[in-house]
Amino acid sequence: MPNYFGSCVLFSQPTDGVNGRDVGICDLDSGSPPDVAHHQTEGQTIALAETGKLEGHPFGGYYNYVTPMLMVRDPEILRTVLVKGFSNFHDNDFHMDVSLDPLAGRNPFFLKGERWRTVRSQITPAFTSGKIKPMFSLMTEVCQEMKTYLEKVSPQGPVEVKEMSNKYTSDVVASCAYGIKGDAFTNPDAKFLKAGKNLFKASGWGTAKMIILIFFPKLASFLRLRFISKEIEQFFRSVLRDVLSLREKSGIVRNDFLQLLIQIKAKGQLPLTQQDKLANENTKKIPTGENTNYGDEDILAHATTFFLDGYETSAATLSFILLELALNTDIQETLRTEIDAVLDEDQGELSYDAINRMKYLGMVVSETLRLHPPGLSLARVCTKACEIGESPGPVLKVEQGTVVTIPINSLHMDPQYFPDPERFDPERFSEENVQQKLRFVYLPFGEGPRQCLGMIQFVISFRFALAQMKAAVASLVSNFEITLNKKTRSPIVIDPTCLMPCVIGGIWLDFKPRGRAKSV
Numbered sequence: 001m002p003n004y005f006g007s008c009v010l011f012s013q014p015t016d017g018v019n020g021r022d023v024g025i026c027d028l029d030s031g032s033p034p035d036v037a038h039h040q041t042e043g044q045t046i047a048l049a050e051t052g053k054l055e056g057h058p059f060g061g062y063y064n065y066v067t068p069m070l071m072v073r074d075p076e077i078l079r080t081v082l083v084k085g086f087s088n089f090h091d092n093d094f095h096m097d098v099s100l101d102p103l104a105g106r107n108p109f110f111l112k113g114e115r116w117r118t119v120r121s122q123i124t125p126a127f128t129s130g131k132i133k134p135m136f137s138l139m140t141e142v143c144q145e146m147k148t149y150l151e152k153v154s155p156q157g158p159v160e161v162k163e164m165s166n167k168y169t170s171d172v173v174a175s176c177a178y179g180i181k182g183d184a185f186t187n188p189d190a191k192f193l194k195a196g197k198n199l200f201k202a203s204g205w206g207t208a209k210m211i212i213l214i215f216f217p218k219l220a221s222f223l224r225l226r227f228i229s230k231e232i233e234q235f236f237r238s239v240l241r242d243v244l245s246l247r248e249k250s251g252i253v254r255n256d257f258l259q260l261l262i263q264i265k266a267k268g269q270l271p272l273t274q275q276d277k278l279a280n281e282n283t284k285k286i287p288t289g290e291n292t293n294y295g296d297e298d299i300l301a302h303a304t305t306f307f308l309d310g311y312e313t314s315a316a317t318l319s320f321i322l323l324e325l326a327l328n329t330d331i332q333e334t335l336r337t338e339i340d341a342v343l344d345e346d347q348g349e350l351s352y353d354a355i356n357r358m359k360y361l362g363m364v365v366s367e368t369l370r371l372h373p374p375g376l377s378l379a380r381v382c383t384k385a386c387e388i389g390e391s392p393g394p395v396l397k398v399e400q401g402t403v404v405t406i407p408i409n410s411l412h413m414d415p416q417y418f419p420d421p422e423r424f425d426p427e428r429f430s431e432e433n434v435q436q437k438l439r440f441v442y443l444p445f446g447e448g449p450r451q452c453l454g455m456i457q458f459v460i461s462f463r464f465a466l467a468q469m470k471a472a473v474a475s476l477v478s479n480f481e482i483t484l485n486k487k488t489r490s491p492i493v494i495d496p497t498c499l500m501p502c503v504i505g506g507i508w509l510d511f512k513p514r515g516r517a518k519s520v
């Protein structure tokens with residue numbers, strides 16, 4: 001899960017900083033360095049100044065309130081931090097006390113060092129394509145429910161699509177991770193949806209708590225603040241207790257993530273499928289940790305990981321995809337032509353293979369994630385002093401404990417990588433254009449050994465995060481014409497108090513049924 005607040009405070013004010021956008025408070029060449037400077041390059045002190053620009057510099061410094069931070073923006077140095085030198089930068093800049101917050105405290109995103117390595121290797125095999133592919137039918141069931149809901153509500157007026165996307169992703173998580181129906185489209189009091197809103201709500205104490213948790217981890221520890229409140233933890237506990245006991249009693253086996261976690265507990269580790277073995281032969285090594293002491297508490301925490309890391313990120317993205325399609329009706333039409341053609345070939349069935357053949361759909365999703373990445377930045381802690389950069393360019397000694405910020409959003413808006421960056425243009429992600437050249441400048445899912453688990457790819461590209469968004473978009477675009485309603489503020493304004501990017505006043509769209517012969 002990304003560090004949005006870091007970005008929110010530091011980069012969200014468009015300034016005349018790097019390339020006309022973002023980064024307001026960094027400068028390598030400041031004439032009068034403040035006294036916090038402590039990074040050395042070839043014997044020289046790099047100033048962490050309060051104003052200035054980073055243009056042309058591979059890295060620079062700024063303050064996170066009172067803490068000096070290092071920002072890296074050069075793709076080669078990013079490769080060092082995220083991949084080549086991962087052993088020197090393996091931790092995220094978060095602190096979550098497992099005794100205080102047992103569910104968030106077991107989420108890989110918050111774990112550090114060896115503990116992170118163990119948990120990541122325990123649950124990674126659950127994300128391989130062979131294990132996740134059968135979950136696709138669970139996603140399409142939710143797509144059907146969303147379609148039925150829209151057929152009912154859209155004739156009455158515009159629909160707020162962030163709310164609708166939250167219903168969709170909470171139902172997908174309820175089904176794939178907890179093995180129950182979320183009912184967000186039919187029940188106004190749906191419990192999973194409520195839990196999600198509660199976790200990510202942006203107001204009053206909720207926002208203040210997040211700021212303390214993210215920027216003042218020691219104070220958060222002292223105040224014993226939790227990411228997941230006791231009330232929500234209780235809700236997840238009771239849901240899981242009921243589902244586990246039902247499965248035990250009835251012997252029900254379901255193709256879902258929960259079943260895989262139950263298997264880890266029973267067998268010590270997940271057996272590799274044929275596909276997984278093939279992946280290993282092709283050196284896409286899938287880690288399979290020995291899972292000693294994997295118990296119900298771990299099952300609960302890792303099912304909740306699905307919720308915590310996948311629910312809001314995916315809902316925010318889905319809502320922005322729909323917004324961009326409504327703003328760019330020509331692109332929507334091109335996409336619809338592709339979706340119709342693939343569905344016609346498959347007698348109207350929306351299958352996993354069908355969405356994989358929809359290349360333009362993938363490009364639309366990728367371009368949306370460039371313009372609207374849910375995580376605006378990453379923050380890695382230097383775990384072992386080292387040097388970054390290469391002579392004749394600047395070389396920097398990074399001290400242990402230094403936090404390195406990776407400005408995802410600024411890279412995505414940098415015209416040297418993405419010309420005319422404000423323009424929504426899926427062609428940037430056509431096969432000819434992508435290749436290697438976007439590595440380390442396009443980072444919506446991070447990179448390296450800590451890359452988003454919802455995105456890892458083994459053998460064939462079933463990535464959970466992408467699949468759930470593509471299924472929803474394919475279903476919506478094939479069934480409805482989507483247009484912007486004037487209730488949406490124009491131009492849109494991002495609400496700085498939201499944990500993940502969201503639009504002030506909401507995204508209101510009109511959905512006109514197309515009446516396809518066979519519905520998906």
Ligand code: HEM
Nearest residue numbers: 001108109309310313314375445446447450452453454465
């Ligand atoms: C649009 C959807 C999503 C986006 C944009 C997104 C983005 C991210 C990003 C930027 C990170 C940090 C990566 C890094 O540090 O290099 C991350 C981590 C993670 N994500 Fe996602 N994510 C999405 C959906 C999901 C879903 C659906 C799941 C689960 C099913 C998931 C599970 C995780 C986990 C477990 C981590 C922590 C990985 C670790 O630290 O080892 N994400 N995600």
